[in-house]
Structures are given as structure tokens and as C-alpha cells.
Amino acid sequence: MQIFKEKALLTAYLKTIWDKNCAIGFIPTMGALHQGHLSLIKKSILNNDYNVVSIFVNPTQFNNSQDLEKYPRTLERDIEKIKTVCPGCIVFAPSVDDIYEGKTNSISFNYDGIENEMEGKHRPGHFDGVGTIVKKLFEIVQPTNAYFGEKDFQQLQIVKKLVSKNNLKVNIVGCPIFREENGLAMSSRNERLSKTDREEASIIYKTLVTAKEKFGTKSAKEVTKWIENSFKKNKNITLEYFEIAEETTLKTCNRKSKNKKYRAFIAVFIDNIRLIDNISLN
Template sequence: MLIFKTQNELVSHLNSVSNTATSIGFVPTMGALHQGHLSLLKEALQNNSLVVISIFVNPTQFNNPEDLAKYPRTLTSDIEKIKTVSDKIIVYAPSVDDIYEGKTISQHFDFDGLENQMEGKFRPGHFDGVGTIVKRLFEIVQPTNAYFGEKDFQQLQIVKKMVQKTKLPVTVLGCPIFREPNGLAMSSRNERLSEKERNEAAIIFKTLLQTQKLFKTKSSNEVTQIVVKTFENYKNFELEYFQIADEATLLPCIRKSKTKKYRAFIAVFVNNVRLIDTISLN
């Protein structure tokens, strides 16, 4: 397995194999890998002649310094997990200086309003940080296809919009959410939960499944009120937001339209650990 710590080494290698690599699949991650990440790698391997994964905890997308400090960094075990998928995957694990070259600041993006909803409301500057790092990684790796999990559906739409506006020659693909046996969406942040909290957090997906059923007969506002009341019964849980939105624009659903696709989005704090999830309602 090839592991590169600098962009110069990575780019040099990719240039050396450019004649034989008909397509490059790319999976950008912040490490603390789980089965969801590995499923993205498997998808990339099936459809590309060469696969690159990046492992980089990006400081510019954290608006909470404590969250950045506590974010798990597990490069050694991450590499072992990647090997279980394939030892031919290329790993890019750069430093902050290698990526930002001494200027750890975000570029400002206009995502046509996608950045102002949900995560954007509660995490100021987050999506500028996401756009900055993904654009930088795309420029370094120059992938044919890039793979993202649908758990971060808003991020997926943001990245697609960034690619559209910057005209980068990469196809951005969303892949299904991987879940733990109790339905909890797999996330690197789950590692910070106690076993009890992890079990209790099953209520997040159960609530989304309930939302899927309720939305067939009830309005968006009625469903939201039910979800809010549900979480009032869980003292260790703090509902940050719940929103039913148009998949394309991410604008809140005010009145249902048969021509639109809707999705429910949720963010919950479990004793200071922030978890997000989403489900299609069509």
C-alpha cells in the first residue's frame, strides 16, 4: 500500500501512472474510518482503475474549536481498515501545512443559497471550509469520480454545486447511508458515545422512519411538532434542528408538491456529541 504525506509526492506518483490509469476514484475523508467509508472505497474500486483516499481533519470546516480538538485521529487503525478492502488503494494523509501552505483560511463560495439552510445556520462558515478543502483535494488528485455518503446530504449537494460553478472535471456521486444494527447512522463521532448513549441514539433513525410514514398524511409542520415532542422525552438528547426540505434546493417544505422530492434532516446533541441523519420521504 502506498501512503503519501505530501501533495508533491502524491502528484508525482499519479503522473507516473497516468498512462495506465483510465479513471481515478477518490474518497475524501477525515479519518476515524468505519464501514460506511469502506463501502465508498468498494464502490470506487468497482468503477475505477485506480482509487485514492484522503485522510485529513480539515480545520476550516470546524466552527467549534473544542469539536476540532476532540475529533478522533486514528491514522494507524484507518490504514489497517483500508487494507481489508484492498492493499492497492493509495492513501493521502497530509498535514495542515501541506494542504494550506501556511494560510489556513477558507475561500468564500456562493452555493446559490444551499449553504444557508440547516447545517449552514448552525455552523457559520462550515460550508466555505468544506468547499475550500474539497476543491483543493480535487485539484491535487484530479479524480474522475468522487464518492460521498448521503448521511451528509447537504454537503453532497454543496460539493455538486461547487463542481458545477468551478467547472472542475469530476463526477460527484452519492452513496447510501451505512447504519449500525440499531439503525444509528455510522459516523466517526459515534466513537465518542458511551454504549448506553449509542443504544439510546437509535431513536434518531426510528424517528426518521416515523417521519416517513407521517408525511404521507400530515403536513410538514404537523410532522415537525411530533418530532419535537418525541425528543422532549429524552433528557440526554438536545434536538438542534429538524427540517423537511426540497432535495434540490434544500428550502423548507411549506406546502407539499407532487413534482418535488422531499427529505427529512435532523441534528441532535447526545451529551455534547453532535449527530446528524437524513431520510428520503418520497
């Protein structure tokens, strides 16, 4: 396993690989790795000659400084976890200064408006930060394939848009959500939940499954209303949003139309910890 903490050293090493014309798989992460991340690495191994995992808590995508501060940082443990699934992995764990060179500005790319929906609405500047770091990392790593989890489904669509609108030469692979036994979507933020919170959080996925059952006979509006009401009774979990949207535009829809794919999206707060999840409705 090779570990690089500076982009200059990583690219010097990668140069020998680029020249060979091999496939490079890239899994960008913010660390605090869980089974979801490891499933992305496993998928990458199957289709690439070299695999690069980056571990970098990107400051420009946090709209909330407390969230940035409290985001778990567990580099040594992360490296051990990567070793278990990919001993030959190339790990890139740079500092903020190495990446941003003193200017932690984010760039506002064109995402055809999908940046204004859901997460974009509730986390101002978030997707500018995501696009900025993803483009920077793509330029450093120059991967053939890059792997993103569907838990952050809107982020996956944002990255796809970034690639298509800017003709970046990388294939984006979306990977299914990895869930804990009680259905809770794996997330680094889960580490901050108490044991009770973690049990209660299983309601998120249960809600999505119920929404999926109801959608079709009921309209998106009716399903949404029903879910908003059900959360009003919940003392420990605050619903930030629930939306049923078309998969590519992420615009709220009302009734199903043929040939289109829909998803239900949810964001909640438990004990000041923000969790998101989504489910395909097709």
C-alpha cells in the same frame, strides 16, 4: 499500498497515472474510518482503475474548536482497514501545513444559497471550509469520480454545486447511509458515545422513519411540531433541528408537490456530541 504524506510526492506519483488516461476514484475522508467509509471505497473499486483515499482532519470546516480537538485521529488503524477492502489503494494523509501552507483561510464559494440552510445555519463557516478543502483535494488528485456519503446529504449537494458552478471535471457519486444494527447512522463521532448513549441514539433513525410515515397525511409543519414536542420529553437528547426540505434547494417545504424529492433532516446533541441523519421521503 502506497501512502503519501506530502502533496508534492503524491502528485509526482499520480502524474504517471494521469498520462495513462485511467479512471481515478477518490474518497476524501477525515479518518476514523467505519463501515460507511469502506462502502465508499468498495463502490470506487468497481468503477475505477486507481483508488485514492485521503485522510485529513480539515481544520477550516470546524466551527467548534473543541469538536476539532476531540475529533478521533487513528491513522494506523485507518490504513489497516483500507487494506482489508483495497490492498492496492493510494492513501494520502497530509499535514495541515502541507495543505494550507500557513494560511488556514477558507474560500466562500457560491452555492446558490443552499449553504444557508440547516447545517450552514447551525455551523457558521462550515461549508466554506468543506468547499475549500474539497476543491484543494480535487486539484491535487484530479479524480475521475469522487465518492461522498449521503449521511452528510447537504454536504453532498454543496459539493455537487461546487463542481457544477466552477466547471470542475469530476463526477460526484452519492452513496447510501450505512447504519449500525440499531439504525444509528455510522459516523466517526459515534466513537465518542458511551455504550448507553449509543443505544439511546437509535431514537434518531426511529424518529426519521416515523416522520416518513406521517409525512403525506400530515403537513411538514405538523410532523415537525410533533417531533419537536417528542424531543422535549427526552432528557438525554437535545434536538437542534428537524426539517423537511426539498432535495436540491434544501429549502423547507410544507406539503409534497409532484415531481419533487423530499428528505427529512435531523441534528441532535447527546452528551455534547453532535449527530446528524436524514431519510428520503419519496
